[in-house]
Amino acid sequence: MNSLPAASLWYTFQAIVVRELLRFFQQKSRLFSALVRPLLWLIVFAAGFRSALGLSITPPYETYILYQEYIVPGLCGMIVLFNAMQSSLSMVYDREMGSMKVLLMSPAPKAFLLFAKLCGGAILSLLQVVIFVLLAWGLDVNIPLLGLLYSIPTIFLTAFFLGSLGLILANHIKQLENFAGVMNFVIFPMFFLSSALYPLWKIQESSLYLYWLCKYNPFTFAVEMLRFSLYEQYNVELIALVSGVTLLCAFFAINTFKAKK
Amino acid sequence: MSIKISDISYKYGKKQALHNVNLELCQGFNVLLGPNGAGKSTLFSLLTAQFSIQNGSICFGGSSLHPPSRELFKKVGVVFQNTTLDLDLTVQQNLTYFAALHGIGKHTALEQLQPILSALSLMPHLNEKVRQLNQGHRRRVELARAVLHQPHYLFLDEPTVGLDVPSREAIIAYVRQLADTGVTILWTTHLLDEVQADDALVVLCDGQVLLSERCQVALQSMQKQSVLDLYQSLTKKVVQAI
Numbered sequence: 001m002n003s004l005p006a007a008s009l010w011y012t013f014q015a016i017v018v019r020e021l022l023r024f025f026q027q028k029s030r031l032f033s034a035l036v037r038p039l040l041w042l043i044v045f046a047a048g049f050r051s052a053l054g055l056s057i058t059p060p061y062e063t064y065i066l067y068q069e070y071i072v073p074g075l076c077g078m079i080v081l082f083n084a085m086q087s088s089l090s091m092v093y094d095r096e097m098g099s100m101k102v103l104l105m106s107p108a109p110k111a112f113l114l115f116a117k118l119c120g121g122a123i124l125s126l127l128q129v130v131i132f133v134l135l136a137w138g139l140d141v142n143i144p145l146l147g148l149l150y151s152i153p154t155i156f157l158t159a160f161f162l163g164s165l166g167l168i169l170a171n172h173i174k175q176l177e178n179f180a181g182v183m184n185f186v187i188f189p190m191f192f193l194s195s196a197l198y199p200l201w202k203i204q205e206s207s208l209y210l211y212w213l214c215k216y217n218p219f220t221f222a223v224e225m226l227r228f229s230l231y232e233q234y235n236v237e238l239i240a241l242v243s244g245v246t247l248l249c250a251f252f253a254i255n256t257f258k259a260k261k
Numbered sequence: 262m263s264i265k266i267s268d269i270s271y272k273y274g275k276k277q278a279l280h281n282v283n284l285e286l287c288q289g290f291n292v293l294l295g296p297n298g299a300g301k302s303t304l305f306s307l308l309t310a311q312f313s314i315q316n317g318s319i320c321f322g323g324s325s326l327h328p329p330s331r332e333l334f335k336k337v338g339v340v341f342q343n344t345t346l347d348l349d350l351t352v353q354q355n356l357t358y359f360a361a362l363h364g365i366g367k368h369t370a371l372e373q374l375q376p377i378l379s380a381l382s383l384m385p386h387l388n389e390k391v392r393q394l395n396q397g398h399r400r401r402v403e404l405a406r407a408v409l410h411q412p413h414y415l416f417l418d419e420p421t422v423g424l425d426v427p428s429r430e431a432i433i434a435y436v437r438q439l440a441d442t443g444v445t446i447l448w449t450t451h452l453l454d455e456v457q458a459d460d461a462l463v464v465l466c467d468g469q470v471l472l473s474e475r476c477q478v479a480l481q482s483m484q485k486q487s488v489l490d491l492y493q494s495l496t497k498k499v500v501q502a503i
Contacts, residue, residue, distance in 0.1 A: 008364020015361030019347070026349050098345035101311060102406075106362035107334040113362075 012108045013116045020120025023090070034083065034128050035135065038075035042136060045197075046071055058199060060231040069141050072133070073227035074196025076151075077219065079132055080125040080158045085187055087121040088166030092173050111254045114167060118250075121166075122159035129155055133230075147230040154229040157242055158222040164249035171256050194220040218245045262413050262445050263287045264308070268317035271303050271468075278303040280468045282317070286447055290440040292456050292476075293449040295465035296496055301449050302342065304465065305418050308447065309339050321414060335363065338412035340403045340420045348392040352383065352402050355391060356409060363410040370409060377405045380435055397428025404432055408439065415439065415446045421455065456488045464495050471495045 024030060046068035094100040103113055129151070133143055169182055193210070194217050204211040214220055218241070225238040264286040271279040279300045295301045306312040308319065310329035319326040324333055346355050353371075360370030378384050381401040391399060400420060407415060417436065421429045433455060440446045448455070456462060456476055464472040472479055472495055476488065485491040 005364070007366075011361040011364055011366050015358050019350075019358055022350070022354075098341055098343050099347060101309075101339075101341060102345050102359065103362065105309070105334050105337065105339060107331045107364065108362070109331055 009108055009112065012106060012113070013119070016103075016113065016116035017120040017123065020087075020117065020124065024124050030086065031128070034079060034086075035132060037082065038078055038132055039135060041071065041075055041078070041197075042068060042139060042141070058201070060228045060233050060235075066141075068139070069143075070199070071197055072136055072141055072143060073230050074194070074223050076129045076132065076155070076226050076230070077158060077194070077196055077223040078191060079128045080155060080222075081162050081187060081191060081219065083125045083128060084121060084159060084162035084166040085169075085182065087117070087124075087163060088170040088173075088182075091117075091167065091170035092175070095170075096175070110257065114254055114257060118160055118163040118167075121163045122156045125159040126152065126155050143230055144232055147232050150232050150234070151226060151229040154225050154234075154239070154242075157239070157246060158226060161218065161222060161242055161246040161249060164246060164253045167253035167257060168249060171253070190217065190219045193217050194223055196220075196223045218242070221245065262322045262443070264322075264414065264445060264447075265320045266304075266308075266317070267319075269304070269307065269314065269319065270316040271300075271307065271312065272315060278468050279307075282465075282468075282470055284463060284470060284473055286445055286463075287461060288440075288443050288445050289461065290437060290457075291445070291447050291461040291463060293447055293463045293465060294451065294453070294456070294492060296451065298467075299465045300468040301465055302418065303468075305342075305416060305447075305449055308416055309337070310334075335410065336413040338407035338410065338415045340400075340407045340415075340417040342418040342422075344399055344403065346391045346399060346402060346406075349390060351388050351390050352394070353387045355402060356406055359406045360409055365410060373411070374405065374409055377408060380438075381405055381431060397424045397431075400424060400428060400432060404435065413444060415444050416449075417447070418449045419451070420448070421450070421452065453488045453492060462488075464492060466496045 049067055091100065094103070104110065106113060130148065133148055136143065165186075169186060173182065193214050195214060196219070200211060200214055200220070203214050221238050221241045225235060225242050228235040228238065264284075266282055266284040266286070269279055269282040270277070282300075282304065293301055293304070303312070307314060308326075310326060314327045321333055321336070324330060326333065347358070350358065356374060357367045357370050360367070360373075365373070378387065381404060383398065383401055383405060386394060386398055386402075391402065394402065404417075404420065407417075415436070420436075421432055424432070436446060436448065450456075458477040458480075460476050462472060462474060462476040462479060463470060472491075474482075476491075480486075480488070480491055483491055483494065485494065
C-alpha cells in the first residue's frame with residue numbers, strides 16, 4: 001500500500017526528476033563530453049573504417065548503407081550506456097555525501113524513488129540522443145525524422161535497462177575510486193562485445209566464440225532494438241528481450257539497494 | 262509517542278557494536294552520551310533505518326521498525342552527523358526538494374517553513390547556495406529540513422559539533438522548544454554542557470547502556486555534583502573493565 005496519496009507521489013517524482021536535470025545542467029562539461037564522445041566515433045572512427053567494412057543488406061535496412069549510418073544506433077546506445085553509468089557514479093557520490101540517506105527517508109516506497117531516479121536518467125538520455133541525431137543529420141547521416149519519434153519508447157526502455165544495471169553496480173561499488181574498474185570491466189566489454197560498431201556476421205567471420213558473446217550480450221539486444229526503431233520499425237522479439245532483462249535488473253537493483261555501505 | 266528499544270544487538274562482522282540494548286525514549290528531550298566508539302552512531306543508524314535490525318526490536322509508539330514502514334518515515338525527522346545537503350542548490354531548493362520527498366508541494370512547504378526559518382534566522386539566506394553558507398548556517402538548514410514536515414520523532418546526531426556559540430545556542434534553543442511541544446527528541450552528543458537537569462539521559466559505552474534516567478535523578482542517586490562527574494564515573498568503570 002502506498003504511504004502517500006497520488007498527488008504527493010507526484011511531487012516526489014517531480015522533485016527527483018528535476019533534481020537530476022538540474023544537476024546535469026550544472027555540470028556543463030558533462031553535456032559537452034556526452035556529445036563529443038559519440039561525435040568523435042561518428043566523424044573519426046567511421047571515416048577510417050568506412051572503406052574497410054563492407055555492409056550487406058540486413059534488417060531493418062532495405063538497401064546498402066554507409067558505415068557511418070550503421071553505427072548511429074550503436075552510438076545512441078553508447079550515449080545511454082555512458083549516461084546510465086554516470087548516474088550510477090552519482091549514486092555512489094550521493095551515498096558518500098549522505099544525500100542518499102535523505103532520499104531514502106522519504107515515506108514514498110523505495111521502488112518508486114528509484115523508479116523516479118531512473119526516469120530522470122532516461123529523460124537525460126533521450127535529450128542527449130536527440131541532440132546527437134540532430135548533429136548527425138548535419139554530417140549527412142540519414143536517420144528518418146519519424147524514426148526519432150519511434151525511438152522515444154525504446155530509448156526509455158534502454159535507459160531503464162542500463163540504469164537498473166547501474167543501480168546494481170552502484171550498490172556494489174564502495175568508493176568513488178572503484179569506478180574506473182566499472183569502466184574497464186563493464187562499460188567497455190559491454191559496448192565492444194555488441195553489434196554497436198560492427199554487424200554480428202562480421203564478427204562471426206572472425207571468431208565464433210566472440211560471435212556468441214556478442215549475440216547474447218543484452219546490450220546487443222538494446223542496440224538492435226534502437227536500430228529498428230530509428231528506422232520506424234518495432235522488433236517485438238527484441239523489445240520483449242530488453243524488457244525481460246530490464247525487469248530482472250530492476251528487481252535486483254531495488255531489492256539490494258541500500259543508503260549506506 | 263515513546264520509542265521502545267528492546268534487546269538490540271548489532272555486529273559489524275565479528276565486532277560487537279551493541280550488546281542487548283534496552284531503552285525507552287520518552288516524549289521530550291533525550292540525550293544520548295557516550296565516548297567515541299560507544300555505539301551511538303550504530304544505534305542512530307538503526308533508529309533511522311539506515312541499518313537493518315539484526316537482533317531485538319524497535320517500536321515507535323507501537324509500530325515496529327522491523328521491517329521499516331515507509332509510513333513511519335512521515336513522522337521522523339533526522340539531522341545526520343555529516344552534512345547531507347546538496348551544496349549546489351540554494352537553501353530554498355534544498356528545503357522544497359526534501360518537502361517534495363515527503364509529498365509536500367512547494368507552496369505548502371514554504372508556508373510551513375516561514376516560522377521555522379524565522380526562528381533559525383535563515384530568511385536572509387533562502388536564495389543563497391548552500392556552498393556559500395558557513396557551517397553554522399548549514400546546520401540550521403539541516404534542522405529546518407528535519408522539522409519542516411512536523412515530525413513526531415526527531416533524531417540529531419552530534420548536531421552542534423564544530424559550531425560557534427551563537428549557532429549552537431540557536432539550534433539548542435529551537436530543539437528544546439520543540440521538545441516542549443511533545444516531540445520525542447534524541448540528541449546524540451559528547452558535549453556534556455548541552456545536558457540539562459531535567460533531560461532524560463542515556464549513557465552508552467562499549468555498546469552497552471550504562472545509564473538511562475532523568476539527569477537530576479541520576480545525579481542524586483549516584484551522589485555526583487555534575488554531569489561530567491557522573492559521566493566519568495560511569496565510563497571509567499567500563500574502560501577499567503576493558
